Amino acid sequence: MISRLSFEQRACFIAGQAKSGTTLLVALLDNHPELLVLPEETAYFPTVLTKYAPRGRRAQFDYLTKQSLSNVLFGGPCKWGKRNYAAFPREKFLETFERAALDPANAQDDLLVLMVKAYAAALERPLDTIGRWVEKTPANRNHVPEILRRFPDAKILVTMRDPRAILAAQIALEKTRQTGRFSTYYVIAHWLVAARLARRVRNGEVPGLVVPYEQLVCEPGRTMEQVCAYLEIDFDQETVLTPTKMGRFWSGNSAARINFSQISPEPATRWQRELSEDEIGWVEWHCRDLMPEFGYKPKLDARELRSFVRPIRGERPREYIKSRAYSLRDRMMKSE
Numbered sequence: 001m002i003s004r005l006s007f008e009q010r011a012c013f014i015a016g017q018a019k020s021g022t023t024l025l026v027a028l029l030d031n032h033p034e035l036l037v038l039p040e041e042t043a044y045f046p047t048v049l050t051k052y053a054p055r056g057r058r059a060q061f062d063y064l065t066k067q068s069l070s071n072v073l074f075g076g077p078c079k080w081g082k083r084n085y086a087a088f089p090r091e092k093f094l095e096t097f098e099r100a101a102l103d104p105a106n107a108q109d110d111l112l113v114l115m116v117k118a119y120a121a122a123l124e125r126p127l128d129t130i131g132r133w134v135e136k137t138p139a140n141r142n143h144v145p146e147i148l149r150r151f152p153d154a155k156i157l158v159t160m161r162d163p164r165a166i167l168a169a170q171i172a173l174e175k176t177r178q179t180g181r182f183s184t185y186y187v188i189a190h191w192l193v194a195a196r197l198a199r200r201v202r203n204g205e206v207p208g209l210v211v212p213y214e215q216l217v218c219e220p221g222r223t224m225e226q227v228c229a230y231l232e233i234d235f236d237q238e239t240v241l242t243p244t245k246m247g248r249f250w251s252g253n254s255a256a257r258i259n260f261s262q263i264s265p266e267p268a269t270r271w272q273r274e275l276s277e278d279e280i281g282w283v284e285w286h287c288r289d290l291m292p293e294f295g296y297k298p299k300l301d302a303r304e305l306r307s308f309v310r311p312i313r314g315e316r317p318r319e320y321i322k323s324r325a326y327s328l329r330d331r332m333m334k335s336e
Helices: 022-029 044-048 057-067 069-074 090-101 111-122 138-142 144-150 163-177 184-202 213-218 220-231 277-287 305-309 317-335
Strands: 011-015 035-037 132-136 155-160 209-212
Touching (some): 022 035, 022 132, 022 155, 044 057, 044 111, 057 069, 057 090, 090 111, 138 144, 138 184, 144 155, 155 213, 155 220, 163 184, 163 277, 184 209, 209 220, 213 220, 277 305, 305 317
Parallel strands (some): 011 132, 035 132
16 A cells, blocks of 8 residues: 555654653654654644745745754754764755755645655665655644645554653753743643544544553553554564664663663653652643543542642743643633
Protein backbone atom coordinates (compact mmCIF):
# COMPACT_ATOMS: atom_id res chain seq x y z
CA MET A 1 0.00 0.00 0.00
CA ILE A 2 2.75 2.44 0.91
CA SER A 3 4.57 1.90 -2.37
CA ARG A 4 1.51 3.14 -4.29
CA LEU A 5 1.48 6.45 -2.45
CA SER A 6 3.33 9.47 -3.72
CA PHE A 7 6.30 10.48 -1.57
CA GLU A 8 4.37 13.49 -0.30
CA GLN A 9 1.64 11.25 1.08
CA ARG A 10 3.97 8.81 2.82
CA ALA A 11 3.85 11.04 5.87
CA CYS A 12 3.66 10.20 9.55
CA PHE A 13 3.07 12.87 12.19
CA ILE A 14 3.62 12.43 15.91
CA ALA A 15 1.52 14.49 18.32
CA GLY A 16 1.13 14.67 22.09
CA GLN A 17 2.56 17.19 24.50
CA ALA A 18 5.96 18.04 25.95
CA LYS A 19 7.36 15.20 28.12
CA SER A 20 4.70 12.72 26.94
CA GLY A 21 7.13 10.44 25.11
CA THR A 22 7.14 11.97 21.63
CA THR A 23 10.94 12.27 21.57
CA LEU A 24 11.44 8.71 22.80
CA LEU A 25 9.08 7.41 20.13
CA VAL A 26 10.95 9.31 17.43
CA ALA A 27 14.26 7.95 18.73
CA LEU A 28 12.98 4.37 18.55
CA LEU A 29 11.83 4.87 14.95
CA ASP A 30 14.93 6.82 13.94
CA ASN A 31 17.11 3.98 12.66
CA HIS A 32 14.45 1.92 10.91
CA PRO A 33 15.59 1.28 7.30
CA GLU A 34 12.10 1.88 5.88
CA LEU A 35 11.69 5.27 7.56
CA LEU A 36 13.14 8.74 7.16
CA VAL A 37 12.83 10.48 10.52
CA LEU A 38 13.39 14.18 11.08
CA PRO A 39 15.29 14.17 14.41
CA GLU A 40 14.16 17.64 15.52
CA GLU A 41 10.83 19.44 15.78
CA THR A 42 9.84 21.75 12.94
CA ALA A 43 6.68 23.34 14.44
CA TYR A 44 5.47 23.31 10.84
CA PHE A 45 1.74 23.15 11.51
CA PRO A 46 1.66 25.09 14.82
CA THR A 47 3.88 27.96 13.67
CA VAL A 48 5.09 27.91 10.04
CA LEU A 49 1.60 27.56 8.55
CA THR A 50 -0.04 29.93 11.02
CA LYS A 51 2.11 32.77 12.31
CA TYR A 52 4.47 32.88 9.32
CA ALA A 53 2.11 32.11 6.44
CA PRO A 54 1.12 35.78 5.89
CA ARG A 55 4.81 36.76 5.79
CA GLY A 56 5.58 34.65 2.76
CA ARG A 57 7.78 31.76 1.73
CA ARG A 58 11.08 33.38 2.68
CA ALA A 59 9.93 34.08 6.24
CA GLN A 60 8.70 30.51 6.59
CA PHE A 61 12.01 29.17 5.31
CA ASP A 62 13.94 31.43 7.69
CA TYR A 63 11.89 30.24 10.64
CA LEU A 64 12.54 26.58 9.86
CA THR A 65 16.26 27.07 9.35
CA LYS A 66 17.00 29.70 12.00
CA GLN A 67 14.38 29.63 14.78
CA SER A 68 12.64 26.26 15.05
CA LEU A 69 14.30 23.46 17.01
CA SER A 70 15.27 21.94 13.66
CA ASN A 71 17.64 24.88 13.09
CA VAL A 72 20.46 22.75 14.55
CA LEU A 73 20.28 20.57 11.43
CA PHE A 74 21.23 23.63 9.40
CA GLY A 75 24.15 24.63 11.63
CA GLY A 76 22.20 26.80 14.08
CA PRO A 77 22.62 26.82 17.87
CA CYS A 78 20.93 24.17 19.99
CA LYS A 79 18.32 25.73 22.26
CA TRP A 80 18.19 22.98 24.86
CA GLY A 81 20.56 20.17 25.77
CA LYS A 82 23.32 18.84 23.56
CA ARG A 83 23.14 17.69 19.96
CA ASN A 84 25.94 16.16 17.96
CA TYR A 85 25.33 16.59 14.26
CA ALA A 86 28.98 17.16 13.35
CA ALA A 87 28.95 14.25 10.90
CA PHE A 88 25.78 15.46 9.18
CA PRO A 89 26.29 17.60 6.02
CA ARG A 90 24.47 20.64 7.38
CA GLU A 91 25.63 23.06 4.68
CA LYS A 92 24.52 20.68 1.94
CA PHE A 93 21.14 20.29 3.63
CA LEU A 94 20.71 24.06 3.90
CA GLU A 95 21.75 24.73 0.30
CA THR A 96 19.54 21.97 -1.12
CA PHE A 97 16.53 23.07 0.91
CA GLU A 98 17.00 26.76 0.13
CA ARG A 99 17.32 26.10 -3.59
CA ALA A 100 14.13 24.03 -3.64
CA ALA A 101 12.13 26.22 -1.25
CA LEU A 102 12.75 29.49 -3.07
CA ASP A 103 12.56 28.17 -6.63
CA PRO A 104 9.49 29.77 -8.29
CA ALA A 105 8.82 26.45 -10.00
CA ASN A 106 8.14 24.94 -6.56
CA ALA A 107 5.95 27.77 -5.28
CA GLN A 108 2.93 25.49 -4.93
CA ASP A 109 4.85 22.61 -3.36
CA ASP A 110 4.52 21.97 0.36
CA LEU A 111 7.50 23.47 2.19
CA LEU A 112 7.75 20.62 4.69
CA VAL A 113 7.87 18.06 1.88
CA LEU A 114 10.66 20.03 0.22
CA MET A 115 12.54 20.04 3.52
CA VAL A 116 12.12 16.28 3.91
CA LYS A 117 13.31 15.69 0.34
CA ALA A 118 16.36 17.88 0.99
CA TYR A 119 17.04 15.91 4.17
CA ALA A 120 16.86 12.65 2.22
CA ALA A 121 19.26 14.08 -0.37
CA ALA A 122 21.71 15.14 2.35
CA LEU A 123 21.67 11.57 3.69
CA GLU A 124 21.84 10.18 0.14
CA ARG A 125 18.61 8.25 0.67
CA PRO A 126 16.71 7.52 -2.57
CA LEU A 127 13.06 8.48 -2.13
CA ASP A 128 11.84 5.10 -3.38
CA THR A 129 13.53 3.40 -0.40
CA ILE A 130 11.50 5.41 2.11
CA GLY A 131 8.26 3.79 3.24
CA ARG A 132 7.29 6.67 5.53
CA TRP A 133 8.82 9.97 6.53
CA VAL A 134 8.23 11.08 10.10
CA GLU A 135 7.83 14.54 11.66
CA LYS A 136 7.34 15.09 15.38
CA THR A 137 6.00 18.25 16.97
CA PRO A 138 3.94 17.73 20.15
CA ALA A 139 1.62 20.63 19.28
CA ASN A 140 0.52 18.77 16.16
CA ARG A 141 -2.31 17.76 18.51
CA ASN A 142 -4.01 21.07 17.67
CA HIS A 143 -3.76 20.68 13.90
CA VAL A 144 -4.86 17.18 12.96
CA PRO A 145 -7.69 18.37 10.64
CA GLU A 146 -5.21 20.52 8.68
CA ILE A 147 -2.65 17.71 8.66
CA LEU A 148 -5.19 15.34 7.13
CA ARG A 149 -6.38 17.98 4.68
CA ARG A 150 -2.85 18.36 3.32
CA PHE A 151 -1.82 14.75 3.82
CA PRO A 152 -4.98 12.60 3.65
CA ASP A 153 -2.98 9.35 3.73
CA ALA A 154 -0.83 10.39 6.69
CA LYS A 155 -0.34 8.17 9.72
CA ILE A 156 -0.94 9.88 13.08
CA LEU A 157 0.73 8.70 16.29
CA VAL A 158 -0.58 10.26 19.52
CA THR A 159 1.42 9.79 22.72
CA MET A 160 -0.33 9.81 26.09
CA ARG A 161 1.18 9.94 29.58
CA ASP A 162 -0.11 10.28 33.12
CA PRO A 163 -0.57 14.07 33.56
CA ARG A 164 0.91 13.86 37.07
CA ALA A 165 4.11 12.45 35.58
CA ILE A 166 4.16 15.28 33.06
CA LEU A 167 3.86 17.89 35.81
CA ALA A 168 6.70 16.23 37.74
CA ALA A 169 8.87 16.25 34.61
CA GLN A 170 8.10 19.91 33.92
CA ILE A 171 8.94 20.89 37.51
CA ALA A 172 12.29 19.12 37.14
CA LEU A 173 12.84 20.78 33.77
CA GLU A 174 12.19 24.26 35.16
CA LYS A 175 14.61 23.57 38.00
CA THR A 176 17.26 22.80 35.39
CA ARG A 177 16.50 25.53 32.85
CA GLN A 178 15.30 28.37 35.11
CA THR A 179 13.23 29.96 32.34
CA GLY A 180 10.89 31.83 34.69
CA ARG A 181 8.03 31.00 32.31
CA PHE A 182 6.97 27.64 33.75
CA SER A 183 3.19 27.43 33.36
CA THR A 184 1.24 24.86 35.35
CA TYR A 185 -1.83 25.81 33.31
CA TYR A 186 -0.30 24.70 30.02
CA VAL A 187 0.68 21.35 31.54
CA ILE A 188 -2.95 20.48 32.17
CA ALA A 189 -4.44 22.36 29.20
CA HIS A 190 -2.19 20.59 26.70
CA TRP A 191 -2.91 17.24 28.35
CA LEU A 192 -6.66 17.76 28.04
CA VAL A 193 -6.35 18.55 24.33
CA ALA A 194 -4.12 15.51 23.75
CA ALA A 195 -6.49 13.31 25.76
CA ARG A 196 -9.53 14.41 23.77
CA LEU A 197 -7.64 13.75 20.54
CA ALA A 198 -6.57 10.31 21.82
CA ARG A 199 -10.19 9.56 22.73
CA ARG A 200 -11.32 10.42 19.20
CA VAL A 201 -8.58 8.23 17.75
CA ARG A 202 -9.61 5.31 19.96
CA ASN A 203 -13.26 5.83 19.00
CA GLY A 204 -12.38 5.72 15.31
CA GLU A 205 -13.39 9.34 14.69
CA VAL A 206 -9.82 10.30 13.71
CA PRO A 207 -7.41 7.92 11.96
CA GLY A 208 -4.38 7.20 14.10
CA LEU A 209 -2.81 5.14 16.86
CA VAL A 210 -2.56 6.05 20.55
CA VAL A 211 0.81 5.19 22.12
CA PRO A 212 0.66 5.27 25.94
CA TYR A 213 4.01 6.27 27.44
CA GLU A 214 3.68 3.75 30.25
CA GLN A 215 3.23 0.88 27.81
CA LEU A 216 6.09 2.18 25.68
CA VAL A 217 8.60 2.06 28.56
CA CYS A 218 7.20 -0.98 30.40
CA GLU A 219 6.37 -3.15 27.38
CA PRO A 220 8.52 -1.66 24.60
CA GLY A 221 8.59 -4.77 22.43
CA ARG A 222 4.84 -5.25 22.27
CA THR A 223 4.18 -1.53 21.90
CA MET A 224 6.68 -0.99 19.09
CA GLU A 225 5.37 -4.07 17.30
CA GLN A 226 1.95 -2.39 17.28
CA VAL A 227 3.49 0.87 16.04
CA CYS A 228 5.33 -0.91 13.23
CA ALA A 229 2.18 -2.77 12.21
CA TYR A 230 0.27 0.53 12.08
CA LEU A 231 3.01 2.12 9.97
CA GLU A 232 3.10 -0.98 7.72
CA ILE A 233 6.81 -1.53 8.23
CA ASP A 234 8.77 -4.55 9.40
CA PHE A 235 9.20 -5.05 13.13
CA ASP A 236 12.91 -5.48 13.83
CA GLN A 237 13.33 -5.75 17.58
CA GLU A 238 17.02 -4.84 17.62
CA THR A 239 16.35 -1.68 15.62
CA VAL A 240 13.16 -0.30 17.16
CA LEU A 241 14.12 -1.00 20.78
CA THR A 242 17.37 0.96 20.54
CA PRO A 243 16.85 4.75 20.77
CA THR A 244 19.00 6.72 18.31
CA LYS A 245 19.28 10.19 16.81
CA MET A 246 20.36 10.14 13.20
CA GLY A 247 21.60 6.60 13.75
CA ARG A 248 23.72 7.39 16.81
CA PHE A 249 22.78 6.00 20.23
CA TRP A 250 20.64 8.43 22.25
CA SER A 251 20.68 8.36 26.05
CA GLY A 252 17.43 10.26 26.55
CA ASN A 253 16.25 13.77 27.35
CA SER A 254 15.30 13.16 30.96
CA ALA A 255 14.08 16.28 32.72
CA ALA A 256 15.95 14.98 35.76
CA ARG A 257 19.17 14.79 33.70
CA ILE A 258 19.36 11.02 34.05
CA ASN A 259 21.00 9.19 31.15
CA PHE A 260 19.77 5.74 30.20
CA SER A 261 21.57 2.92 28.43
CA GLN A 262 18.25 1.35 27.42
CA ILE A 263 14.51 1.97 27.67
CA SER A 264 13.68 2.29 31.35
CA PRO A 265 10.28 1.97 33.08
CA GLU A 266 11.53 4.08 36.02
CA PRO A 267 10.20 7.47 34.75
CA ALA A 268 6.66 6.08 34.60
CA THR A 269 6.32 6.03 38.39
CA ARG A 270 8.80 8.70 39.47
CA TRP A 271 6.02 11.25 40.00
CA GLN A 272 4.67 9.19 42.91
CA ARG A 273 7.68 10.05 45.06
CA GLU A 274 8.37 13.51 43.64
CA LEU A 275 5.01 15.31 43.77
CA SER A 276 3.37 16.68 46.89
CA GLU A 277 -0.29 15.98 47.59
CA ASP A 278 -1.23 19.51 46.51
CA GLU A 279 0.71 19.16 43.25
CA ILE A 280 -1.12 15.91 42.57
CA GLY A 281 -4.33 17.71 43.51
CA TRP A 282 -3.67 20.50 40.97
CA VAL A 283 -3.49 17.95 38.17
CA GLU A 284 -6.45 15.92 39.36
CA TRP A 285 -8.56 19.07 39.84
CA HIS A 286 -8.42 19.55 36.08
CA CYS A 287 -7.86 16.07 34.62
CA ARG A 288 -9.58 13.58 36.93
CA ASP A 289 -12.65 13.17 34.70
CA LEU A 290 -10.61 12.01 31.70
CA MET A 291 -7.76 10.22 33.49
CA PRO A 292 -9.55 6.88 34.07
CA GLU A 293 -10.19 6.50 30.33
CA PHE A 294 -6.45 6.01 29.92
CA GLY A 295 -5.87 3.90 33.01
CA TYR A 296 -4.78 6.76 35.29
CA LYS A 297 -6.60 6.39 38.60
CA PRO A 298 -6.98 9.60 40.64
CA LYS A 299 -5.12 9.38 43.94
CA LEU A 300 -7.29 11.85 45.84
CA ASP A 301 -10.93 11.20 46.63
CA ALA A 302 -12.20 14.56 45.37
CA ARG A 303 -11.22 18.01 44.18
CA GLU A 304 -9.94 20.23 46.99
CA LEU A 305 -9.75 24.03 46.75
CA ARG A 306 -6.46 23.96 48.63
CA SER A 307 -4.81 22.13 45.73
CA PHE A 308 -6.09 24.73 43.30
CA VAL A 309 -4.75 27.77 45.15
CA ARG A 310 -1.41 26.45 46.43
CA PRO A 311 1.58 27.50 44.25
CA ILE A 312 3.49 24.76 42.45
CA ARG A 313 7.26 24.47 42.82
CA GLY A 314 9.06 26.59 40.23
CA GLU A 315 5.97 28.69 39.53
CA ARG A 316 6.65 32.44 39.47
CA PRO A 317 3.98 34.87 40.80
CA ARG A 318 3.03 36.14 37.34
CA GLU A 319 2.62 32.62 35.97
CA TYR A 320 0.70 31.61 39.09
CA ILE A 321 -1.87 34.36 38.54
CA LYS A 322 -2.17 33.59 34.82
CA SER A 323 -2.59 29.85 35.40
CA ARG A 324 -5.37 30.29 37.96
CA ALA A 325 -7.09 32.96 35.85
CA TYR A 326 -6.95 30.84 32.69
CA SER A 327 -8.24 27.82 34.59
CA LEU A 328 -11.22 29.75 35.97
CA ARG A 329 -11.90 31.20 32.51
CA ASP A 330 -11.97 27.71 31.00
CA ARG A 331 -14.32 26.45 33.70
CA MET A 332 -16.73 29.36 33.15
CA MET A 333 -16.68 28.87 29.38
CA LYS A 334 -17.36 25.16 29.84
CA SER A 335 -20.36 25.84 32.08
CA GLU A 336 -22.01 28.27 29.64
